[in-house]
Amino acid sequence: MPHVFADRPGHATDPAPRDPVASLITQARRLRGEVDAVRRGTPRTDGDARSRWQHALYDLALHHLSDLDEHLAQLNEEPPDPADFPEAAPFAPPPAPGPRHGRTGSAEWNLLTDEAHWSAAWYEIVGLDPSTPALTLDELPSLVRPEDHPLLTTMVTGCLIDGRPLDGEFRIRRPDGTERTVHMTGEPVLDADGSTAAMWAVLHDVTERRHSERALHESHASFRHAHHVERAAHQVAVDLQEAVLPPWGGPLRLPHRGPGALDLAAHHLPSATGTLVGGDWYDALELPDSDVLLSIGDLAGHGVPVTSGMALLLGALRATAVSGTAPGPLLGVLNHLLDASVQPALGSTAVCRYRPASRTLTWAQAGHPAPLLFRDGTGRVLPPPDGVLLGASSGARYGQSEVPLHAGDLLLLHTDGLVPRRTGPAAHRRLLALAPRLAAARSAQECVRTVIEEFGDQEREDDACVLVARVVD
Template identity: 55%
Template sequence: MPSPRSADHPAVSPPQRDTVDALISQTQRLRGGLDAVRRDTVADLSGTDDAQLRWQRAVYELAVHQLDDLGRHLDQLREGLAADPPETDAETAAEAAAAVTAAVTAECAADGRGSSPSRVGSAEWNLLTDEVTWSDELCRIFGRHPGDGGLTLDELPSWVFSEDQPILTAMVTDCLVDGKPIDGEFRVVCVDGAVRTVHMAGEPVLDSDGSTAAMWAVLRDVSELRRGERAVRESRDTLRHQRRIARTERRLAVEVQEAVLPPWRGSLRLPARDGFPGAEPPDDGAALDLAAHYLPSESSARIGGDWYDALELPDGRTLLSVGGLTGHGVTATCGMAMLLGAVRGMAVAGIEPGPLMGRLNQLLAVSSQPALVGAVCGQYDPDTRTLLWAQAGHPAPLLFRDGTGRPLRSPEGVLLGATTGAAYAQAEERLEPGDLLVLHTGRLARDAEGATERLLALAPRLTAAHGAQECVRTVAEAFGDEPRANDACVLIARVTAARA
């Protein structure tokens, strides 16, 4: 009988791979080739010694187990890489993928001592002579010195976890009594206290009268593989939990955003002067035709704190504002709601844009959620057709007139929340009938300067458009497919022409 010690061998080194898909294909080809060789070889060995046939078959079965485990984990890795988790889950998703990779590596990669976490050994128990033969590698798996020899079938259960002893007993009984092959796993406690999971596969050795004369098996240390599987399950559960949280937060952020941003769709004409008792009818020659649009980021999970707003004030002026907070999610949208409410409240109270910005900065200084905010705030007076405005670290409004456009000259003003006690200057611009103002949050493109240049290049189309809503559609067409890392807003106000 060939020595079962020939089972001692390290796992092969992992092949070079460019992609997980290529490695999966290679594994499938190996699996198919193994099945074909196994059929041919077993047929060729039909007339040879039974022990040699048994050993050849055992080696094939072991290889099948290795390839099936590897294929299963590669599928899990591909599934994890194919998922598109929200950005808030990226770290957790990476941990899950790393756990699968670690399991595959532990199954395949040999260490520098010629053994690997998936070590393989062999054993034979002769029932006629009570002789026990263990390979050196199997002794090492159990933490035993090869000179101490192997464990008998009576001694082996005492090394096995009590919960797994029935599994071992059933496998041995089926093999010795019913002549069935062995295939199962159990955990053992080694001499050094280490716990290892062992996969055992084998079959009975029959004598001439058909009775069981011996039992032999190939045992594989799959501890690292099983630990990797547990890590995968735990990481997957964590990832699912994080995704549920992210979906909930995104829904809340969207609801806050929809509740706070102006509800009007299409164009709006201000001042309407129908919301304030005693207000005079509007001068049609000085009213603003308004339209706005919200452009989401390329990642649906990155709901930010950008806003646009237009509001008729009690004295007949029109408030125009756009801005954006740093950050994303519920925190950013709730911060945006607070600031937008403060802007509206102070504007209704008659505070001009420059002092208004200063008070917003004070509000952020005492906020429990620090943030940096860029904003533009303007108040348009329809009687004088003048725009009084201030900015805080934000792109200036663009003025389009007679087919050309230019940014307004910006007054001094740093980002809100950047420093305490900051002062904000304000500027005044006189408008003419037909003038077009474009206020945007600077995130239409990946850089604010690029967005400004592209908007100015639209001057012929914007000045020729019939109304603010058509202008918004033009901007949306130009920037709608832009791969933005953040959301963006654009607000367009057109001074209506005087009636003849």
């Protein structure tokens, strides 16, 4: 559907006139209509710095295009007759505005007769009744803000005495109390002997343009500030996440070295853009009784509040586990912690307590993908005990399951998003298909590398974690 002109609704497809000036006017109006249509079709969100900046640019462009349309229209107007000023030598002032005179006016001050002539548009700009006499050069400062008097005096003096063109911007106060910003240009008019006989000027109301420029500057500054704050917050979130996650460049060596020890490796995969830092974590900790705590989880959301909440949650998880609390009751403690926090939050996690002496795994989950157990070249999903998301229900109770492990067994824990665009059973099927390759791996680190080779290069909307635990002979 073609755009509709703002000035001439319903005539967007009118043929361009043959007259060059009329053609330019038509093109300027068409462009203004198209810019206005795009502006109106662009959503504006006051809380979004980028949105405010875009709309400020559109508004400024529309003001410039309106000025262009007005100036082009004046090319078809008749200029004032120099005979109206017989005392002065012929001169060529700019065209006086016609019916579209809303923002540009012209004036002439005759120094020989002390007469002043203002166009209707000049009266309109300064807010005076056209039936009243035009103000003389001595009276003109009465319309100007006191702070701008020196500028006006310098401009007029330079024009009348030194013959310099007028060119300056100042503010006027209208009788109704409103204020306008105007730009005045002009030149001295010389008589036959070269003396200044008159001064003509054009007054252009630039209030809206200056307002748009200020809005653009402020919105751009706000946008840059918001971008700076966003980048700083992103870096804080990244630093906090890196400080919390174990720096496993290779397999994690736990102090326990006897039969049933675990070979561990893990990896964090960022989102495709790298700008969304979430609350995903993985962790492994040897407990005072030589049991091993494995956990993986995801606190919903992104940014510093989420990564700091994740750090708090992980700290509470470790402290509760060290006290000897089993996985099921431990999740009840974490759920109470989130439920009682000032800012509501939701999280999912799988917590495992592994006993090397008996090679027994006790685990619980809170709305999290179940661990995968690989044995003898095949894999299966461990049946999950009951458990809802952390923070979803006050007083929730969490079940736990016990699974015997064998030498060579491999346990894979992960967060949602490890398999891009796949969750639940679909993600499990993709991961279980890696069983032959995982069976051929010689270490937990090689297993993690296999998972990353399969899924690491794919674009993911959120970050993800994977943790592999391999029971050593």
